[in-house]
Structure formats: structure tokens, C-alpha cells
Amino acid sequence: DALDYIIPLIRNARSVDEARAWLTGNxxxxxEIKQWKGVPSDVPLSSFIDKLKKVMKRLEFSEQQAQAILDxxxxxxxxxxxxxxxxxxxxxxxxxxELEDILANDASLRRVIVKELxxxxxxxxxxxxxQIIDEGVELSIExxxxxxxxxxxxxxxxxxxxxxxxxxxxxxxxxxxRSGASTGKHEDWVEHLxxxxxxxxxxxFTDDGQVFKLKVHQIPDALPSARGKAFVNxxxxxxxxxxxxxxxxxxxxKGKYVVMVTRxxxxxxxxxxxxxxxxxxxxxxxxxxDGDELLDVVLTDGxxxxxxxxxxxxxxxxxxxxxxxxxxxxxxxxxxDLRKGDYVVSVxxxxxxxxxxxxxxxxxxxxxxxxxxxYRLQSRGGKGVINMKTTEKTGKVVAVFPVDEESEMxxxxxxxxxxxxxxxxxxxxGRSAQGVRLIKTDGDDKVTSAxxxxxxxxxxxxxxx
Numbered sequence: 150d151a152l153d154y155i156i157p158l159i160r161n162a163r164s165v166d167e168a169r170a171w172l173t174g175n176x177x178x179x180x181e182i183k184q185w186k187g188v189p190s191d192v193p194l195s196s197f198i199d200k201l202k203k204v205m206k207r208l209e210f211s212e213q214q215a216q217a218i219l220d221x222x223x224x225x226x227x228x229x230x231x232x233x234x235x236x237x238x239x240x241x242x243x244x245x246x247e248l249e250d251i252l253a254n255d256a257s258l259r260r261v262i263v264k265e266l267x268x269x270x271x272x273x274x275x276x277x278x279x280q281i282i283d284e285g286v287e288l289s290i291e292x293x294x295x296x297x298x299x300x301x302x303x304x305x306x307x308x309x310x311x312x313x314x315x316x317x318x319x320x321x322x323x324x325x326x327r328s329g330a331s332t333g334k335h336e337d338w339v340e341h342l343x344x345x346x347x348x349x350x351x352x353x354f355t356d357d358g359q360v361f362k363l364k365v366h367q368i369p370d371a372l373p374s375a376r377g378k379a380f381v382n383x384x385x386x387x388x389x390x391x392x393x394x395x396x397x398x399x400x401x402x403k404g405k406y407v408v409m410v411t412r413x414x415x416x417x418x419x420x421x422x423x424x425x426x427x428x429x430x431x432x433x434x435x436x437x438x439d440g441d442e443l444l445d446v447v448l449t450d451g452x453x454x455x456x457x458x459x460x461x462x463x464x465x466x467x468x469x470x471x472x473x474x475x476x477x478x479x480x481x482x483x484x485x486d487l488r489k490g491d492y493v494v495s496v497x498x499x500x501x502x503x504x505x506x507x508x509x510x511x512x513x514x515x516x517x518x519x520x521x522x523x524y525r526l527q528s529r530g531g532k533g534v535i536n537m538k539t540t541e542k543t544g545k546v547v548a549v550f551p552v553d554e555e556s557e558m559x560x561x562x563x564x565x566x567x568x569x570x571x572x573x574x575x576x577x578x579g580r581s582a583q584g585v586r587l588i589k590t591d592g593d594d595k596v597t598s599a600x601x602x603x604x605x606x607x608x609x610x611x612x613x614x
Contacts, residue, residue, distance in 0.1 A: 151208060154201045155218065157187040165219060172215035176202040294347055294366045300559060300600075301343040301351075301368060302377065303392050310377030311368045314344065342561045342600040345397035352398055352424060354409065355390040356442040360434040362427040365397065373567070385430045394446030401425040406451055406474060409435050410484055410496040412444045416455070416529070417481030418472045421448065436480045445496045453498035454526070456507065457484055458536055458549035461491040464507070465533035466524045469498070483530040495549040505551040508572060509537040510560060510587065512544025512595045517584030518552065518577040538583045548599040558601050560587060564594045 155172075161182055162168035171179065179198050188197050210218065251257045299311040345351060347366040354360050361384045369378045381388050396407065398421070405421035417435050424434070437443055449455075449469055458464040465485045472482065485493065499505050503522045510516040517537065524534055539545050552558070556572040568588045576585050590596065 151204055154204045157185060157197075158201060158205070159219065160187055161185050168219060169212070169215045171205055172208075172210045172218060173212060174206055174209040176205050291348055291364075291366065296346055296348045298344060298346055299365065299370075301345060301365070301395070302561070303343075303380065304377070307380040307386075307388070307391065308377040309368055309380050309383070310371040310375055311347075311365065312371060312373050316373055342559055342567075342598045343395045343397075344559075344600055345395070349397035349399055352396040352407075352427070352446075353384070353386070353392055354394040354396075354434055354443055354446045355386060355431075356393045356437075357390055358409075358433060358435040358437040358443050359386075359390070359431040360424060360427060361386060361431040362424075393443040396446055396448050398448070404450060406449045406469075407434070407446060408449050408455065408469070408472070408496065408498065409446050409481065410444050410457060410493055411435075411437060411441045411481070412492045413438070413441045414457070414483060414485040414487050414493055415441065415481045416457075416472055416484030416496075417479060418449075418469070418474050419477055419479075420474055423477055433477055436478060438480070444493050447496055447498050449498040452501065454501055455484070455529075456495075456497045456499050456521075456524070456549070456551070457493055457533070458495040458497075458507075458509070458546060459485070459487060459491045459533070460494050460545045460547075461488065462509075462535060462537040462539040462546050463488070463491065463533040464524060464536035464549065465527055465531050466499070466521070467527050467529045467531070468501075471529035486530055486532045488532070494546055497550050499551050505553065506572075506577065507536070507549055508552045508556075508558070508575065509549045509584065510547055510596060510599045511537065511539065511584070512547055512590075513542065514560070514562075514586055514588040514590045514596055515543040515584040516575055516587040517582055518572065518575050519580050519582075520577070521551070523580050535580050538581050540583060543583045544595065547596050550599075550601050552601065556601060558599055560596055560599045562588070562590060562594050563597050566594065 158171050159168050162171060163182070167178060170176075179202060185194055185197065188194060251261055298314045300314050300316075301309065301311050303309045343351075345365050349365050351363045351365055351368075352360055353363060363384050367383060371377055380386055380392065386392075394409070401422050401424060403420065403422050406418050407421055407424065409417045409419075415438070419434070424432070435443060451469060453469045454466055455469050455472070456464060456466050463485075467484075472484070475481065484496075487493070497507075499507075499521060505521045506518045507521055507524070508516060508518050519536070524536070527533070536549065537543075537546050550558075552572040554573050558570055558572065560568050560570065566588070570587055575587065578584060588596065
């Protein structure tokens with residue numbers, strides 16, 4: 150055993166350095182020691198030293214190993230300590246054998262598991278402090294749908310789709326746009342464009358004064374060039390009716406009002422909370438006169454001013470308080486006194502601080518910004534003032550809405566062409582000006598609708614399409 154030689158080596162070395170040298174195989178000086186302690190009396194000293202040299206040459210410890218041996222107390226290298234290590238080794242081998250026997254026998258393994266579980270129960274048998282309730286977690290489809298701005302397009306024949314706003318590339322004034330919808334036959338074209346978020350409700354008002362409710366995410370998601378799905382397949386709107394207005398709503402809270410305006414200038418205001426419970430088949434929102442139809446719907450807070458624009462280029466601005474709140478069954482009151490052949494094209498709530506600008510867009514793609522202060526405040530029911538000079542070149546007015554320097558809009562034509570433009574690119578002019586060209590229209594193509602993008606709610610980015 151090597152310990153029988155290492156212990157005498159350490160005890161008989163004349164210094165630590167010499168002991169370290171011997172342990173690392175440098176044994177030339179061993180013969181200089183004439184008296185060795187711990188050498189068995191029946192073994193000649195020369196034979197012991199020769200054997201010791203061979204052992205050290207064979208082991209040839211490194212400097213680190215030699216130092217580790219020297220750092221040990223001699224008692225740990227004694228026979229007593231050695232026997233303790235041997236006993237521990239034999240005990241571990243025996244334990245390993247027992248564990249292998251248990252793993253090889255299913256019955257023994259089960260008995261051990263039962264015994265250990267009984268020990269756990271005995272030692273840790275406190276009453277449970279937490280309650281385990283057998284109750285499922287309810288998830289709605291909205292939990293898995295991203296809340297994002299989408300463009301909702303509706304064709305004249307009632308086909309609808311939604312497309313992420315970011316799909317459309319922002320363009321400069323006068324751009325030719327891109328294909329936004331494949332409407333198939335020429336007798337169908339994109340007639341309405343709305344902006345909403347996927348988690349909102351859509352309150353959908355038909356031209357006969359009925360209102361329906363639908364979640365935006367229930368509208369099919371489609372590419373800009375796709376036609377979409379027929380509205381009658383999503384909600385119970387009669388096929389003879391067309392969509393007049395859409396309001397995206399998160400909550401039907403008090404203090405909000407729905408303002409409805411008909412083609413012939415009748416206006417009505419009703420609290421939003423009255424539309425909380427809308428049946429599948431819809432409910433009545435306003436009684437519309439024969440020969441008239443609901444034109445547009447907006448949401449207000451009761452403190453706005455109402456701006457109504459007409460097809461012939463006139464507009465009126467009056468306080469919202471001029472229109473009292475009415476129940477759903479009421480008809481409404483006169484909002485603007487229209488000239489013969491003229492009709493309403495837009496209604497917008499504007500702030501009372503007179504800081505906004507009104508953007509007007511015509512059939513032939515012309516547009517202009519005009520300061521709201523140039524429209525004198527009138528009483529409800531007046532004839533209005535000139536809003537935009539309309540000519541054969543510009544065509545009649547199709548849309549008017551308030552904008553600021555950060556506003557963006559989407560313009561859509563009869564043939565399904567869309568263009569996205571910043572308001573900052575459009576020149577500011579007076580009320581009687583005809584404006585500048587925003588989108589080129591070819592042949593019989595005309596602008597049919599325009600919608601304002603809420604720049605604060607969407608991520609505005611350049612997208613290559």
C-alpha cells in the first residue's frame with residue numbers, strides 16, 4: 150500500500166521542500182538519511198528505500214498534489230483514518246447494491262415508496278392552507294386577438310372586409326393610389342371606408358334609421374385587393390337596406406351622444422346609453438321621413454359644435470346645444486335649410502375653441518383646408534355659407550371633416566382605388582377656393598368616400614406594399 154511508504158517519507162524528510170521533492174519523484178537525497186522512523190524492523194533499510202523510490206517514481210505526484218498531501222495532518226494518513234475510509238467505501242457499495250435490488254423488484258419499490266410517503270405524512274402532516282378549486286378559466290376570443298386599427302370597407306352591394314391600416318402606404322399629394330378592393334363587376338364599387346379597432350363594437354346604422362351591433366373582429370380579415378364578405382351574412386340587415394353610418398364604441402357610457410343627420414338635413418341627438426341593448430335584428434334609432442334617408446352618424450360629448458356640409462359646397466356650423474336630446478323613437482329637427490337639389494354629404498362634431506381646420510374633398514379628387522373661424526356660427530336650421538367652390542373640374546363635394554397638422558386620411562374611389570395622405574401636405578385656402586388635386590381620377594372614376602385616420606391611436610410607419 151502506498152500509504153505505508155508515504156507516511157515514513159513525510160516523517161523522515163528534513164524539510165518540507167525535501168518532502169515535496171520526494172513526492173514529485175526527485176528521490177536522489179533519500180540515501181542521505183541514515184536513520185528512518187516508522188520503518189518495520191524486519192525490513193532492511195536499503196530495501197525499504199529502494200522500494201520507496203520505485204513507489205514515488207511510479208506515482209510521480211504533481212506539485213499541487215504533493216502540496217495537498219503535505220497539507221494533510223499525519224493522523225489523516227494513519228492506518229486508523231485509512232480504515233475509516235475503507236469502512237465508508239464498503240458501506241456505500243452495500244447501499245448501492247440494496248438500491249439496485251429495490252429498483253429491480255416492483256414489490257420492493259412500492260413498499261419503499263409507501264414507507265417514505267408515510268414518513269412525509271408523519272413529519273409534514275399540517276392542514277392545507279391553500280384551497281384547490283375545480284373551476285375552469287373562461288377565455289373569450291378577444292383574449293387571442295390583437296387590438297389594432299383596421300380599415301373597414303363596404304361596397305355599394307354590401308360586401309365588407311377589414312384590413313390593417315398599416316397595410317396601406319402613406320403617399321404624397323397627387324398620388325395615383327393603389328388597388329384597394331376587387332369589386333368584380335363595374336356596377337359595384339367601394340362606397341364606405343371606416344376606421345376602428347378590432348376590440349370595439351360597431352354600431353351600424355342603416356339608411357332607414359335602424360341600428361345593429363357587431364364586434365369588429367367578427368368582420369373577415371382580408372387583403373386590400375379582396376372583395377370581402379356580404380354584410381347580410383354577418384348580421385340580420387335586410388338585403389334591401391344599405392349602411393349609412395358606423396360608430397366604433399368601447400362602452401355604452403352616459404355623457405355620450407349619438408348625433409344622426411339625414412340626407413335632407415334632419416338632425417337628431419340621442420344618449421349613447423339608450424343603445425346598450427341592441428337586438429340581433431336591430432332596433433330603431435331614428436324615424437326617417439318618406440323620401441329621406443339617414444346619411445351619417447357621429448359620436449359627441451354634448452359640448453361640441455355641429456358642422457354639416459352639403460353636396461353643392463355649402464356648410465353650416467351651430468352649437469350642439471341647439472339640438473336637445475331625444476328618445477330613440479323621435480324624428481329629429483331641421484339641421485340645415487337645403488337649396489333645391491342639394492343634399493347633406495357630411496356631419497362632424499367640432500370643438501368650441503375654434504382651433505380646427507376643415508378639410509373638404511370633391512368628386513374629382515380635389516381638396517383644401519379651411520380655418521373653422523371663417524365659417525360664422527349660425528343657429529340650427531340656417532342655409533349655411535359657401536364651403537368649397539365646385540366646378541366641372543372639381544366635381545361636387547363628397548366629404549368634409551376636421552383635421553390638424555398631424556392628421557392623415559384615406560380617400561377611396563368608385564373603382565376601388567385608395568390613397569393615404571397627410572393633412573400637412575394639403576394647402577390651406579379660403580372658403581370659396583376649389584383646392585388642389587389630392588388623387589388622380591381616370592375616366593368615369595370618382596371619389597366616393599374619405600375617412601380620417603386617428604394618428605394618435607395607430608403606429609404610423611412607412612410600409613412597402
